[in-house]
Amino acid sequence: MTDLLRIEDATKRFGDFVAINGVSLALPAGRLTAIIGPNGAGKTTLINLATGAFVPDRGEMYFKGDEITHLPVHQRVRKGLSRSFQVMNIFAHLSVLQNILVPVLAMRGRAGFPFHEMTRETEAVTEARRILREIRLPDAENLPAGTLSHGDQRLLELGIAIAPAPELCFLDEPSSGLTPVERTMVMELIRRLSTERRTTFVIVEHDMDVVFALADWIVVMNRGQVLIEGPPAEIRENHAVREVYLGEEELLA
Amino acid sequence: MENIAFQGLIGLSLAMYLWLISAGLTIIFGVLGIVNFAHGSLFMVGAYLAYTCYGPMGLPFPVAILLSLLGTGLLGFVMERGFLSRIYGIDEAYQLLLTFGFILILDDAVKMIWGGVFKIPPIPAFLDGAVPVFGRFFPVYNLFVIAVGLLVAVVLWLVFEKTWWGRIVRATAADREMAGAIGVNVPRVFSGVFVVGAMLAALGGAIGIPVRVVAPGIGAAMIIQAFIITVIGGLGNLKGAFVSSLIVGILSAYGTLFFPVFELFFIFVIMAVVLLVRPQGLFTR
């Protein structure tokens, strides 16, 4: 199994605060990885480094064997590396369909085409509608995204993340703020997408039910470092993890 | 050599006018996050109020300045409570537009009230005359301006660094939600800061009236200079505004001496370069 993304000895500082401290991590294709850890462990910073939002102070990153350490965000997306956001980040005043069209057009290299109306982009629209069906929002396509329910907005967030047809997709707390019903739906969706689309997902999650239900592999982070990684069963038994989660043990039950 | 020193001292007095107007602009931006386009108009209103109290009403100059500060502060309070506070949180373009609307209103209002002829009351006796400095005569008036400017700098520093009130304001500037959460009355802080900013603008306008004319349009002349200074010093950075006032004031005095063909152009180049290279300003870490 080849590594899709390889992070080697990455370090990121913010002033005196070391957010990520010499992290090395390999993410092979087809393995659904969950990154867990207490608040401030550096999970989101790791995503930001991997996707290009931040450049590491030290260390390298390789995607499908190519070095991408200094590659701008949008080029990483083009290469097949995308993400969702922990804090809702959708195009609130655009319609649901348009939200999906933005990445679809960008991937097709047609985002800058100025001379004809959107309706003429039939292939892109067809593809966007297909994605809407996948995320179960086909009836909402003309609604302004900002008017959707919270759950539907999270689905849309997920839809935008998978619209570029990524090979590797980071999902930052996909289940946060969802009702149990919605959470189940999102989990199903992630599972289905990883088989149907052959997208490799990496999720950052607080909800351990979700983590243990979905993940093939778990990475535990603490204080900017990888504490341990391994299959779910192994992690569940690990003492160090329990210590890190002291007070949160019930989550692991 | 003496001429150079003398010119530097003149530049220092110029810098203090610039400091007074950019100080208000800076704290308003720092705390409220608003670029107050009408700040120059508050400067102008302050000058007119001081003129009326000192000229026609014949009150002592310091009293006139005080009354002008109160009057302009009240105007600032009305602007903030009555208008600006209604549009916090919406697009900053609208805040800019609103303050632009105030420029139009205030410019015409002063013309309706005071007429189109410029005003320049006599110099108060205690500020008339000159003292020998570096073999030449340095106006007492400019010394007065330097003193007021430095006094304001010290007072502001003491208030922000050493008082409970200053800490509240700094906390609000750093994170208004957080400040609100820990019990700070954010709207009141906003009003207070805006009023203080307006008073600083008024002070800048008021102390100049015996030597600088009061006329419609002087606000517009000041606002761009104040923008340049706050940008160079770092938007919202009070210390930066002070240092950059010194630099701009003294440099332009030397520019007048050594490069009479010195152009406005370069000041905008400096502003643009600072924005590009150090958008946080020259004097922010």
Place this chain on the structure above:
Amino acid sequence: MSPAPDRLSPQITTLIVLLVVALFLLPWVAGRYPVYLAMQILILAVFSLGFNLLLGYTGLLSFGQAGFFAVGAYACAKILLAVPNLILGIAGGVACAGVAALLLGILSVRHTRIYFAMLTLAFGMMIYSIAWKWRDFTGGDDGLVGIPRAPLEIPGIVSVSVAAMDRYYYVVLVLSLLAILAMYRLIRSPLGLTLQAIRESDTRAEFAGVPVRKYRLIAFTVAGLYAGLAGALLPPLENTVTPPIAHWSTSAEPVLATLLGGVHSFAGPIVGAFLFFVIKDVIVRFTEYWLIWFGIIVVALVIGFPGGVMSIFARRHRRVVQHPDDADHMHKVQ
């Protein structure tokens, strides 16, 4: 902004057709002054439309558009003074403004929000200082005078005189309508959608594979082209170009017009340009204190209808765009 650009309703289409017909008939039914005023309005409409591509559609507030307006005007004037050919003059003006916008845009789009506004202000004022000081080229504070209303000419093929005001009106009208149409197209194209996505969330757009800075530069350049076109239409009309057209108070005109009309509507800048001139023209007839009334109208609109006049007519109530990242307090009192 309508999330899915709707097809125009039949009523609206009829209204637009009637309006365009009326504009074409204007010189026959109205006096010289309304025709002149119509040209001023069209020029400001084009200027504002370009500005709103930046503000309303890309989320960038430029306070230096007058710089590009002036580049267009001065370039057109210089060309007309050398070669009396209107096509060349206007095309040259637009091209120069576009190049200037592209070059300054590369620097400007490194920032957003207030820093972008300040940077564009600085660039605009730099152009103003150049217009003011480079006397040999720009005529200094007296500007360039005696600019001819040159014929529309393709050498050796055709030459149409537009020296008469009514004829020049059609030049302005046709070019403005074409510019409006092109912008309408652009807004509804993939590029328009991409720009709106950047306005909504630049981080999201970047992570959707959009090279955000490049698209901001494109929007900046297009806005510069529009400012240039508006500027280039001016010298043949007034026969003069003077430095104040590059001053920041001129940059404020499209800002005012756009916000009056409404940022979040395609027609906002056009309606706003109309209101800007008509309000001013009407007030000036009654009182010399027109500024104060204009100011009051501006304040009332901002407080009462922050979506601009067009929002009064909007079918759905649309929220003014809020920046969720308003809380990024880079600015602190230190």
Place this chain on the structure above:
Amino acid sequence: MKKNFSALSILLFLALVLLPAVPAHAQCKLGVPSIKVGVQGAASGPHADYGRQIEMGATMAAEEINAAGGILGCKVETRFMDDENKAATGVKNARLLVTDWGAHFTVGTDSSGVAMAMGPVLAELKRIHFFTHAATHRLTEELVAAKHIKEIVRVSVPIYQDAIIAALIFKDRKDIKRWANIGADYEYGYVAWNLFKETLKKHRPDVEFVGEAWAPFLTLDFSPHISAVMAQKPDAIFATPWAGEAVQLLRQALIQGVFDNVQVWWQAMGGSVDVLEGISAEVQKDRFKGKLWATARYIHNWPDTPENKSFIERYRKRWARFPNYSAETTYSALFIMKAAVEKARSLETAKVIDAMKGMQIRNPGGLRVFRSEDQQFIYNVPAGRPVMDAKYPIPVLGDLKVFQAKDYYRHPPFTPVAVTK
């Protein structure tokens, strides 16, 4: 029935009110309801009072003309517009006044930039504009003498006065060898200084020009400029900032002790009423020590004629102000227009211009003579030292030296003047 009655009475009333108006119109021998004169000046910004004075001068002239039966029986109607000192606004106003309001003539304009922009537009609008303040020499030298725009007529003295008169006064002061300049940082300031240097050098090859400082429009603090030129130890200062800027420049020079160190300070437009009012207290205390010299396009204490005295009296009665020069020139422009139209018996531009040829007319400011080559009404002006005079509540120009128009006006063919610093 009762309703009808009241309606009838209203009609009757209206008829009574309107009737006298009808014959007046019928009396107008030019076939127009009234002669409309569009008036423009800067009524906003720091120079707003100059535009206001233009308006007051025009209004009073129209009132007096109408009270005396109008022009060939036609009433004169004026309409003032603020040009904001901006070329674009001035041009727009001119178009509105002529094509919308129906002005037959226009008058006024403070700024040189506005004047230069309006020139070609006037040709297009086919209306004469009487320029009554804008000082650029290029208006008449380039647009009239070279480009033959007949619609431009100038009633006020251009920049010749500011520069050439100064040279003529001080050429004989052997004690002054070092001149320094505090100039307005735009064309007016450059040309005045260059023209002054050029003229003075002809008479006095020995003088030196030792320093210059330039202050842009809307300068509030001249201290750096003053101290910069004083560092060169000049004998005399040539200063061109005007209006409020002139007053604060003088005030700031006083507190730097400049008047203890120089022999002469020439404040070009220092004879303007607003400036004299502004320095009144200092003049009373003789703080300028007789070293301040100034001129103005018209000054209320000269000429000492009944016409002028009566003009001042009427003006003060009407407006409770002293007339500034822009008021006198505008007032006079309307009477020039009256004389020309009466002679031409027409409102056509060509005929009115023809009627002005050879015209000599007595105005409050003295005799004005039309010079066809550049269409200027040239006249003599005084220069002097601001002093108090018991007859006036504000300073006057004393120690008057009157200069003949032929001596200080430039003559065609015009040689170019450098317009840079």
